[in-house]
Amino acid sequence: MSNPNVSEARVKIGVIGLGRMGLSHLSILRPHPGVEIVGISDTSRYLLDVMRRYTGLPAYRDHRELLERGRPDAVVVATPTGSHAAICEPILESGVGVFLEKPLALTVESGERIVELAARHAVTTQVGYHFRFVPSFEEARRWCRAGHIGRIHHFHVAAHGPAVVRPRGTTWRARKSEGGGCLYDYASHAADLASFVFGQPDNVGGSIVRSVFSKDVDDEVYANFSYAGGLTGQLSANWSDATQRKMSVRVEIWGTDGKITADRQEAHVFLRNDPPAESGLRAGWNVRHVPDLIAPVRYYVRGEEYTLQLDRFVESVGLGRVDDDYSFASAHATDVVLDRIRRDADAQAGMGADTR
Amino acid sequence: MSLQPPIDNVLFGDNQFFGINHMSQDKAREQAVRFQDTEAIIDVLDSALDEGIRTFMCTTHERIGEVCDHMRERPERYADYVFFPCMPYAHKYNDAVAELGMMGALRRFAPQGTARALIAGGKTAAGRSIDSVVRLLVDAEMKMFRGLSAPVVFLQNVVVDFLLGLGFDDAFRVFAEHVRDEYDAAPGFITMNLPPLVDTLERLGIEQPIICSNINKVGFRMCGGVDVYERALSEGRCRAIAMSVMASGAIPPAEAIEYVASLPNIEAIVFGASSAGHIRETKRIADSYFAARDTRE
Numbered sequence: 330m331s332n333p334n335v336s337e338a339r340v341k342i343g344v345i346g347l348g349r350m351g352l353s354h355l356s357i358l359r360p361h362p363g364v365e366i367v368g369i370s371d372t373s374r375y376l377l378d379v380m381r382r383y384t385g386l387p388a389y390r391d392h393r394e395l396l397e398r399g400r401p402d403a404v405v406v407a408t409p410t411g412s413h414a415a416i417c418e419p420i421l422e423s424g425v426g427v428f429l430e431k432p433l434a435l436t437v438e439s440g441e442r443i444v445e446l447a448a449r450h451a452v453t454t455q456v457g458y459h460f461r462f463v464p465s466f467e468e469a470r471r472w473c474r475a476g477h478i479g480r481i482h483h484f485h486v487a488a489h490g491p492a493v494v495r496p497r498g499t500t501w502r503a504r505k506s507e508g509g510g511c512l513y514d515y516a517s518h519a520a521d522l523a524s525f526v527f528g529q530p531d532n533v534g535g536s537i538v539r540s541v542f543s544k545d546v547d548d549e550v551y552a553n554f555s556y557a558g559g560l561t562g563q564l565s566a567n568w569s570d571a572t573q574r575k576m577s578v579r580v581e582i583w584g585t586d587g588k589i590t591a592d593r594q595e596a597h598v599f600l601r602n603d604p605p606a607e608s609g610l611r612a613g614w615n616v617r618h619v620p621d622l623i624a625p626v627r628y629y630v631r632g633e634e635y636t637l638q639l640d641r642f643v644e645s646v647g648l649g650r651v652d653d654d655y656s657f658a659s660a661h662a663t664d665v666v667l668d669r670i671r672r673d674a675d676a677q678a679g680m681g682a683d684t685r
Numbered sequence: 686m687s688l689q690p691p692i693d694n695v696l697f698g699d700n701q702f703f704g705i706n707h708m709s710q711d712k713a714r715e716q717a718v719r720f721q722d723t724e725a726i727i728d729v730l731d732s733a734l735d736e737g738i739r740t741f742m743c744t745t746h747e748r749i750g751e752v753c754d755h756m757r758e759r760p761e762r763y764a765d766y767v768f769f770p771c772m773p774y775a776h777k778y779n780d781a782v783a784e785l786g787m788m789g790a791l792r793r794f795a796p797q798g799t800a801r802a803l804i805a806g807g808k809t810a811a812g813r814s815i816d817s818v819v820r821l822l823v824d825a826e827m828k829m830f831r832g833l834s835a836p837v838v839f840l841q842n843v844v845v846d847f848l849l850g851l852g853f854d855d856a857f858r859v860f861a862e863h864v865r866d867e868y869d870a871a872p873g874f875i876t877m878n879l880p881p882l883v884d885t886l887e888r889l890g891i892e893q894p895i896i897c898s899n900i901n902k903v904g905f906r907m908c909g910g911v912d913v914y915e916r917a918l919s920e921g922r923c924r925a926i927a928m929s930v931m932a933s934g935a936i937p938p939a940e941a942i943e944y945v946a947s948l949p950n951i952e953a954i955v956f957g958a959s960s961a962g963h964i965r966e967t968k969r970i971a972d973s974y975f976a977a978r979d980t981r982e
Contacts, residue, residue: 352847353847355851356847356850356851359850359852379815383852384852385852499785500785574703574776592710594706595709619707619933620903620905620933621935623905624904625905625908625909625911627908628881630847630850630877631847
């Protein structure tokens with residue numbers, strides 16, 4: 330069934346780290362007609378045996394062997410955050426593209442290093458901030474940029490869900506040293522969405538990063554952002570909210586001429602005045618639901634955004650695209666915000682503001 | 686070798702009961718509040734049954750267990766009632782994987798010691814172990830339906846599309862065989878990717894598979910595109926059940942159902958509703974379009 334001409338043109342991809350996200354990415358990439366999966370790797374021997382036997386994919390315990398034997402054009406790295414920089418450095422140096430799970434790195438310094446390496450070697454990079462591909466958030470961003478709601482003066486971005494609703498947990502997500510915690514997980518999505526729409530804040534203040542149930546990591550994060558132009562914003566992330574079925578992200582944006590709200594299902598904009606006719610909007614409430622905003626993707630596993638982000642990456646590798654809204658550099662900007670929230674929260678706690 | 690149970694034209698779904706709404710999170714919450722007592726769910730199922738909708742296509746959510754208990758206790762009222770269980774209730778497993786890791790989750794859900802023994806068996810046991818794991822998970826999910834009629838057992842789309850994407854085809858075969866041998870039921874598959882799934886199931890020898898998929902006039906979540914779906918349906922290689930017929934409310938009911946009933950080889954639609962009026966109206970429209978179609982044929 331393989332057409333040699335087609336397979337010649339296919340992008341060769343390896344997947345490193347077969348946890349929840351790695352397997353999810355693999356399931357979306359493998360059916361891509363322009364992709365050939367040249368190997369997978371993980372440290373679990375059992376998982377590799379099962380995958381080798383049932384999927385027929387070459388499976389390696391050491392990702393370096395995957396790189397050597399599979400000769401991928403690009404890899405997906407979905408390992409715990411603490412290992413990102415060490416795994417990525419030699420890969421970037423060899424000119425192989427990288428799609429990395431978020432957040433970029435455990436420290437700002439190690440993140441800087443891989444951003445710099447990617448730039449030096451002109452490598453295609455992307456980070457798995459999939460909310461950038463959710464059509465309702467993209468629509469909200471377009472409305473903001475078109476100026477439909479006037480001068481934007483405040484926003485609120487929230488990520489709430491039920492990841493940790495009791496005091497246990499045995500995976501790396503429960504360990505600070507490996508990048509666990511709500512700050513690097515839920516809050517990173519909220520901070521990244523804020524960066525996507527408004528850019529990086531100039532100041533971060535009033536931050537709270539604390540535990541509700543977890544022993545070693547934080548479960549809730551709150552912070553205030555301010556921007557040079559006068560815009561302010563608030564971030565709220567709480568992964569111990571049992572009322573949600575899964576992580577739910579929501580943004581509210583206030584402008585002098587209207588207001589925008591968006592979540593994964595819908596985007597609403599209220600306009601005080603009639604906008605230009607070509608906007609397709611009217612004074613009063615305008616509602617866009619996901620079925621209005623999205624065309625079918627080529628393959629769906631768990632949400633269009635997961636497919637769209639990987640398709641974008643495959644396309645970028647093919648085109649040799651190196652720097653855009655989705656690259657390591659953009660994710661590093663979010664890492665910097667997270668780091669500032671953490672430092673600010675530590676400083677606040679040092680001043681006795683911690684309520685525990 | 687394949688079982689082909691009859692399927693009614695109109696089936697009742699359960700998203701509305703569990704705070705799932707593809708249109709609006711606010712609406713989803715309203716519904717979650719309304720249906721937090723199982724009695725409220727049963728009331729709606731009774732309204733549907735009064736309209737002649739006697740098949741409930743439902744997730745193996747623990748609260749469905751309470752619905753099952755209610756029906757088991759009243760065999761005279763629910764003599765003809767049919768469940769189409771859809772498994773697994775994925776969030777239960779997803780949360781466990783996030784909390785305990787892949788292997789930890791396996792240990793939690795498999796009976797004590799089994800998972801450990803399977804994993805310890807290593808490479809040679811890898812094949813056998815996956816078969817056992819699939820069977821164990823199906824058995825765990827099927828417990829609540831004991832003594833009730835469940836002639837079709839579905840695998841949920843998130844699992845189907847994940848396995849299909851990975852190329853983990855054998856799991857479908859194990860699932861199909863186990864459901865048939867152990868429960869005397871036909872395997873069903875929910876998917877967002879109908880065309881490639883039909884190819885794969887055929888290759889595995891699962892002929893005329895029962896497949897439930899988004900099928901609607903606007904192409905919402907019909908992956909690969911409406912044309913590809915229409916072609917796959919016209920080839921008559923599966924028994925199709927259409928879901929998201931109204932694309933979460935984007936298409937008015939009459940227009941939505943007219944389109945679906947005009948397609949070849951659609952056996953049924955599944956829809957969810959919360960009010961007796963809405964159920965009655967949808968059933969009436971569906972009956973009229975399906976009757977018109979059957980007359981044409």
